[in-house]
Amino acid sequence: xxxxxxxxLLAVGRGAAPFALIxxxxxxxxxxxxxxxxxLPPPADVAxxxxxxxxxxxxxxxxxxxxxxxxxxxxxxVPLAVGLGIFVGLRRRLSPVFEPxxxxxxxxSGIAWLPLAVTWFGLGWVSxxxxxxxxxxxxxxxxxxxxxRSVPRIFEHAVRTLxxxxxxxxxxxxxxxxxxxxxxxIRMSIGFGWRALIAAEMIATSTGLGFLIYNASNFHxxxxxxxxxxxxxxxxxxxxxxxxxxxxxxxxxxWGLVSSSR
Amino acid sequence: MTAKITIRGLGHEYxxxxxxxxxxxxxxVDLEVAEGEFLTVVGPSGCGKTTLLNVLAGLLPKTRGxxxxxxxxxxxxxxxxxxxxxxxxxxxxxxVEKNIAHGLxxxxxPKEERSAIVRxxxxxxxxxxxxxxYPHELSGGMKQRVAVARTLAANPxxxxxxxxxxxxxSQTRITLQEELNAIAQATRKTILFVTHNVEEAVFLGxxxxxxxGRPGRVKALVPVGIPRARRRWNLLMSDGTFDAAKEKVxxxxxxxxxxxx
Amino acid sequence: xxxxxxxVSTWVLILAATIAAWSLGAATLPVPDYFLPPPSAxxxxxxxxxxxxxLPIFVAESLRRIVLAALLGLFVGxxxxxxxxxxxxxxxxxxxxxxxxxxxSGIAWLPLMLIWFGFGERTILVAVNYTVxxxxxxxxxxxxxxxxxxxxxxxRTLGASRWRIVRDVLLPGxxxxxxxxxRLGLAYGWRALIAAEMLVGANGLGFMIFNAQTFHLTARIMLGMGIIGALWVVLDxxxxxxxxxxxxxxxxxxxx
Numbered sequence: 105x106x107x108x109x110x111x112x113l114l115a116v117g118r119g120a121a122p123f124a125l126i127x128x129x130x131x132x133x134x135x136x137x138x139x140x141x142x143x144l145p146p147p148a149d150v151a152x153x154x155x156x157x158x159x160x161x162x163x164x165x166x167x168x169x170x171x172x173x174x175x176x177x178x179x180x181x182v183p184l185a186v187g188l189g190i191f192v193g194l195r196r197r198l199s200p201v202f203e204p205x206x207x208x209x210x211x212x213s214g215i216a217w218l219p220l221a222v223t224w225f226g227l228g229w230v231s232x233x234x235x236x237x238x239x240x241x242x243x244x245x246x247x248x249x250x251x252x253r254s255v256p257r258i259f260e261h262a263v264r265t266l267x268x269x270x271x272x273x274x275x276x277x278x279x280x281x282x283x284x285x286x287x288x289x290i291r292m293s294i295g296f297g298w299r300a301l302i303a304a305e306m307i308a309t310s311t312g313l314g315f316l317i318y319n320a321s322n323f324h325x326x327x328x329x330x331x332x333x334x335x336x337x338x339x340x341x342x343x344x345x346x347x348x349x350x351x352x353x354x355x356x357x358x359w360g361l362v363s364s365s366r
Numbered sequence: 367m368t369a370k371i372t373i374r375g376l377g378h379e380y381x382x383x384x385x386x387x388x389x390x391x392x393x394x395v396d397l398e399v400a401e402g403e404f405l406t407v408v409g410p411s412g413c414g415k416t417t418l419l420n421v422l423a424g425l426l427p428k429t430r431g432x433x434x435x436x437x438x439x440x441x442x443x444x445x446x447x448x449x450x451x452x453x454x455x456x457x458x459x460x461x462v463e464k465n466i467a468h469g470l471x472x473x474x475x476p477k478e479e480r481s482a483i484v485r486x487x488x489x490x491x492x493x494x495x496x497x498x499x500y501p502h503e504l505s506g507g508m509k510q511r512v513a514v515a516r517t518l519a520a521n522p523x524x525x526x527x528x529x530x531x532x533x534x535x536s537q538t539r540i541t542l543q544e545e546l547n548a549i550a551q552a553t554r555k556t557i558l559f560v561t562h563n564v565e566e567a568v569f570l571g572x573x574x575x576x577x578x579g580r581p582g583r584v585k586a587l588v589p590v591g592i593p594r595a596r597r598r599w600n601l602l603m604s605d606g607t608f609d610a611a612k613e614k615v616x617x618x619x620x621x622x623x624x625x626x627x
Numbered sequence: 628x629x630x631x632x633x634x635v636s637t638w639v640l641i642l643a644a645t646i647a648a649w650s651l652g653a654a655t656l657p658v659p660d661y662f663l664p665p666p667s668a669x670x671x672x673x674x675x676x677x678x679x680x681x682l683p684i685f686v687a688e689s690l691r692r693i694v695l696a697a698l699l700g701l702f703v704g705x706x707x708x709x710x711x712x713x714x715x716x717x718x719x720x721x722x723x724x725x726x727x728x729x730x731x732s733g734i735a736w737l738p739l740m741l742i743w744f745g746f747g748e749r750t751i752l753v754a755v756n757y758t759v760x761x762x763x764x765x766x767x768x769x770x771x772x773x774x775x776x777x778x779x780x781x782x783r784t785l786g787a788s789r790w791r792i793v794r795d796v797l798l799p800g801x802x803x804x805x806x807x808x809x810r811l812g813l814a815y816g817w818r819a820l821i822a823a824e825m826l827v828g829a830n831g832l833g834f835m836i837f838n839a840q841t842f843h844l845t846a847r848i849m850l851g852m853g854i855i856g857a858l859w860v861v862l863d864x865x866x867x868x869x870x871x872x873x874x875x876x877x878x879x880x881x882x883x
Contacts, residue, residue, distance in 0.1 A: 219825075220848050299734060
């Protein structure tokens with residue numbers, strides 16, 4: 105049995121090994137001079153570019169812009185979506201009406217909002233936030249709605265026989281009961297939202313990681329593009345490890361529940 | 367003896383949402399449960415046992431008749447009537463102690479008092495050491511102990527139990543029945559206990575109420591004259607009184623089942 | 628039955644109210660015409676684009692690209708994922724790499740692909756197929772690895788061969804994840820397609836709404852959005868969901 109830091113180290117090593125192999129293959133290909141450096145610069149060049157961008161702050165600025173947009177959109181959309189999802193989910197007549205409507209807007213989520221956003225708000229932050237809002241809001245709303253409706257009635261009965269009021273039912277039964285679905289909704293919305301953000305930044309802004317890599321491609325700066333792609337990948341892994349997984353561990357997994365929405 | 371629960375001419379009807387037919391689940395139920403009495407209700411499946419309990423709990427509306435608790439009309443669910451459900455219905459997102467404290471929390475009992483009460487009932491149902499566990503980490507029998515403790519901790523006037531031991535294994539069921547008997551003896555609560563298991567009904571009940579097949583009404587009330595202290599499975603294995611009561615109730619239920627076939 | 632009618636009539640009511648409010652807003656709000664064209668303009672854009680033959684071509688082009696990606700995902704992505712998943716060694720090795728590549732969307736690779744494959748159709752296809760392929764491979768692998776060992780043991784005690792275990796246990800056991808991967812991959816892929824058509828395309832629905840923005844043809848944007856949403860609903864409702872229901876829902880394996 106492997107315990108503690110030795111086990112952790114082994115796990116990290118096992119996860120890193122495939123990437124090391126890719127890195128070696130990449131270095132060998134560029135060493136062999138079969139491709140021009142503009143197509144695929146050697147890993148050392150990319151690392152140097154990345155280091156320079158970290159030092160002069162340009163990478164941080166773009167990371168800040170992208171992450172800031174994600175955070176602002178989450179803060180605006182998630183509470184609104186959860187609140188409205190519970191409000192509608194509580195109403196047995198309303199929810200079957202709104203479920204497919206939210207489903208439709210889900211299928212429209214993301215980049216398809218861009219032309220309309222630019223028409224209404226011009227190029228810049230507001231357009232990007234508008235696109236992100238439409239992506240995140242409907243996903244979380246839909247999942248909350250489905251979640252509230254899937255909470256077994258028996259829990260509601262139990263709280264009522266203990267003398268619980270409507271407020272007790274909402275906060276002690278429906279919200280925790282819908283939590284697996286809400287968490288799934290947030291996870292999906294960050295996945296879809298992050299992708300929509302990269303695409304939107306390419307077109308509608310002059311900051312952020314999406315802009316960084318798209319702009320670099322105009323100048324054939326392949327090394328900058330690769331720095332951007334790796335940064336996007338790392339940011340997603342960090343979001344998953346530091347935000348999504350802890351939320352899931354502290355709610356759904358601890359309670360032994362599974363999500364009923366997909 | 368004064369009546370704790372008085373049921374007169376109780377009827378319940380509903381419309382089946384699929385066939386759109388009117389179904390009469392209960393029709394003219396008359397029943398009195400005395401203060402401190404343990405009354406068990408048996409009957410063939412679909413006779414409206416659970417419906418009766420849900421009407422008493424206030425979870426279902428009655429169509430006709432009156433239901434009185436201490437002489438007052440029952441309206442909607444309330445903490446004066448605690449319910450133990452067959453599906454346990456303890457919250458998966460609360461630990462054992464938080465589940466047991468749930469009713470007290472809703473009644474805004476101060477924190478120190480609450481934890482003292484919780485500790486007492488954790489002890490009573492034998493869950494010491496499991497206070498911080500979540501329901502999915504417990505066995506079926508332990509989950510039902512949590513549910514019983516939750517209901518008792520809220521200190522209801524009467525306790526309504528809906529086939530609480532139906533979904534646990536038979537070994538655990540025997541243990542839980544003996545424990546519930548001890549709890550009834552110790553707390554002197556008025557209990558109405560619904561089951562389809564005749565042995566269980568006779569083992570637990572001061573009186574055993576047999577319901578007729580649909581529409582459900584009271585067919586017979588069979589008193590079981592065995593003192594609480596004697597109600598242990600090893601003592602009742604060859605007990606004449608127990609066997610006689612069991613035979614009688616069996617016969618009454620069988621008549622009803624026979625009618626349906 | 629009555630409930631059904633209630634829902635449909637509520638929809639009609641909501642739709643009518645939305646159209647009425649939208650028309651009223653378009654007529655009275657002090658904004659330029661291109662800001663909020665009335666519903667009737669969207670309808671006439673629809674008629675016009677069909678008459679000119681543009682809309683059918685754009686729809687067909689977008690559908691061709693996503694169907695191609697779907698087929699590649701199903702017939703190449705799924706087998707690759709299964710093959711990698713069958714052996715513990717390859718699964719452990721491939722898992723983190725696949726996880727990385729599935730979390731970076733094809734659109735992020737687009738700038739690089741522009742350099743590699745040029746400004747055109749080839750780049751769109753690579754970006755979309757990439758976006759579909761990785762979640763499919765990843766989830767197929769995950770599916771194989773998450774089949775409970777007891778099923779494998781049960782078949783072993785019945786004397787089953789390795790191939791039989793794959794066919795009778797691992798494949799059906801992995802189906803829920805495979806279905807999830809295909810659905811997720813196509814959902815991501817459909818959006819990547821729209822984005823790629825906006826950035827690189829000369830046709831397709833993404834190109835249509837992006838190009839319309841340049842010329843302030845807002846009615847065309849709205850029409851395009853409606854079609855993009857509707858096509859996905861149709862694809863999801865009539866293709867992906869039945870696929871799922873025909874297999875795994877019947878076995879009670881969908882986590883709902």
